[in-house]
Amino acid sequence: xxxxxxxxxxxxxxxxxxxGDLPDHKGLVTALDxxxxxxxxxxxxxxxGPSGCGKSTLLxxxxxxxxxxxxxxxxxDVDMMDMPPGDRYIGMVFQNYALYPHFRSRENLSFFxxxxxxxxxxxxxxxxxxxxxxGIGFKELLKRKPGTLxxxxxxxxxxxxxxxRKPRLFLFDEPLSNLDAKLRVQTRVEIKRLLNRFQITALxxxxxxxEAIALxxxxxxxxxxxxxxxxxxxxxxxNPVNAFVAGFLGTRPMNLFAGGTLVDGELRxxxxxxxxxxxxxxxxxAQVGAGQKLILGVxxxxxxxxxxxxxxxxxxxxxxxxxxxxxxFGHRLQVVHVRIGGFSCAASGPLDPALDPxxxxxxxxxxxxLHFFDSESGRRLG
Numbered sequence: 001x002x003x004x005x006x007x008x009x010x011x012x013x014x015x016x017x018x019x020g021d022l023p024d025h026k027g028l029v030t031a032l033d034x035x036x037x038x039x040x041x042x043x044x045x046x047x048x049g050p051s052g053c054g055k056s057t058l059l060x061x062x063x064x065x066x067x068x069x070x071x072x073x074x075x076x077d078v079d080m081m082d083m084p085p086g087d088r089y090i091g092m093v094f095q096n097y098a099l100y101p102h103f104r105s106r107e108n109l110s111f112f113x114x115x116x117x118x119x120x121x122x123x124x125x126x127x128x129x130x131x132x133x134x135g136i137g138f139k140e141l142l143k144r145k146p147g148t149l150x151x152x153x154x155x156x157x158x159x160x161x162x163x164x165r166k167p168r169l170f171l172f173d174e175p176l177s178n179l180d181a182k183l184r185v186q187t188r189v190e191i192k193r194l195l196n197r198f199q200i201t202a203l204x205x206x207x208x209x210x211e212a213i214a215l216x217x218x219x220x221x222x223x224x225x226x227x228x229x230x231x232x233x234x235x236x237x238x239n240p241v242n243a244f245v246a247g248f249l250g251t252r253p254m255n256l257f258a259g260g261t262l263v264d265g266e267l268r269x270x271x272x273x274x275x276x277x278x279x280x281x282x283x284x285x286a287q288v289g290a291g292q293k294l295i296l297g298v299x300x301x302x303x304x305x306x307x308x309x310x311x312x313x314x315x316x317x318x319x320x321x322x323x324x325x326x327x328x329f330g331h332r333l334q335v336v337h338v339r340i341g342g343f344s345c346a347a348s349g350p351l352d353p354a355l356d357p358x359x360x361x362x363x364x365x366x367x368x369x370l371h372f373f374d375s376e377s378g379r380r381l382g
Contacts, residue, residue, distance in 0.1 A: 009071030033225035042199035046216025091162025106142035170202035271341025293375035302369035305349030
């Protein structure tokens with residue numbers, strides 16, 4: 001295993017010209033922008049972020065597949081600049097499996113040993129041990145070519161091919177995105193079991209935050225080629241550094257009311273006035289200047305619906321109209337999107353009594369669960 005450190009990594013490339021571009025248009029795109037990241041030895045960092053933010057480029061730089069960048073990449077404080085990918089002992093798992101279609105699965109696993117001219121006894125023993133790790137039925141897959149395997153079976157072979165070489169680093173590039181929901185869960189559990197067993201340092205890129213939460217010891221949130229925040233999921237979720245992280249991270253994004261101004265104890269938005277408790281007003285006032293615009297944030301899980309005979313919890317009460325209802329039968333609740341002035345706010349409540357679109361309800365925002373961000377920089381206040 002190895003600790004991985006990326007220092008001040010910048011990667012740019014020229015995008016294809018489009019119709020209508022000016023003659024002097026250079027089309028320069030920054031995929032990674034002075035990025036810094038440390039993956040501690042034996043830990044898994046799950047990297048999440050919107051499409052095009054540079055997640056896959058980050059993996060290519062860490063692996064050595066991408067060499068035209070500035071900055072430095074270290075494995076255990078050893079600079080990897082002149083170390084080719086084949087000599088880094090990396091296990092890579094891709095969403096498209098990347099198996100050799102004309103080889104049987106066993107030959108896909110043995111290819112690494114033949115490239116390194118390893119003894120046949122070592123090859124056979126490593127494949128035997130890896131097959132036992134991969135569980136019941138895996139030995140039968142070794143006899144078949146990838147074209148005869150299901151998506152889940154191909155991914156099992158791809159993971160085994162990465163394990164068989166005793167990697168110092170695991171790199172996963174959305175490995176479960178081509179699988180159906182049931183197979184995603186099964187394969188995710190399998191990957192977690194292997195990561196826990198061997199404590200292999202890993203970078204796991206995914207769009208699926210459920211995967212990121214399940215597999216990552218830490219979460220790294222990316223935007224426009226930069227790491228916005230890194231930490232355990234619960235810590236980042238509870239204490240986002242800025243409005244972007246707050247609105248991106250979470251199975252349901254944080255409600256964000258933008259453009260508010262603090263006036264006479266209220267945070268006033270277009271069509272909405274949010275009265276603030278004195279303690280919160282004093283805290284916010286100490287950090288903002290006159291006329292400074294603020295963003296108010298609250299998680300849907302913290303915002304409560306009040307209607308019918310439901311008891312009203314303590315907090316800031318706002319009235320609105322139901323727009324969309326999302327029942328969550330597994331947790332016996334419903335998430336309701338409520339139109340409050342010019343904003344849509346998601347809040348949770350029990351499944352019963354039932355609600356209909358157009359119904360008038362109240363949404364209660366608990367004072368202790370409010371977040372405030374600077375409108376211009378997005379930086380969290382407090």
